Amino acid sequence: MTAIDVTMVKCACSDCICVFSTKAAVTKEGRFYCSEECANHHKGGSGCHHAGCTCHG
Template identity: 40%
Template sequence: MAITNPTCACEPCGCTVAPQSAVEKNGKVYCSQPCADGHAGQEKCCNSCNCC
């Protein structure tokens, strides 16, 4: 059985969460700290999406 990585809980993001970079906050899993923080400082989580 294949194990799939979850999708980032940041709604507009949609990135796949890699185990080595996962950030858990309030019971949800995010792809990066900026997504977990709601992009409070307008930081990008990566270069492949436009969630902020």
């Protein structure tokens, strides 16, 4: 079997549309997020603030 290195992922936040490098990820509970806001489930009600994304958890 051939190993596959994943370098780009979609944010684990269900409302988020961001795709980013795993090297830039915020990791929480074993999942990859694009920002602290998404990783913390938008507790303050703010989105990730990336262009074109309107997520708020």
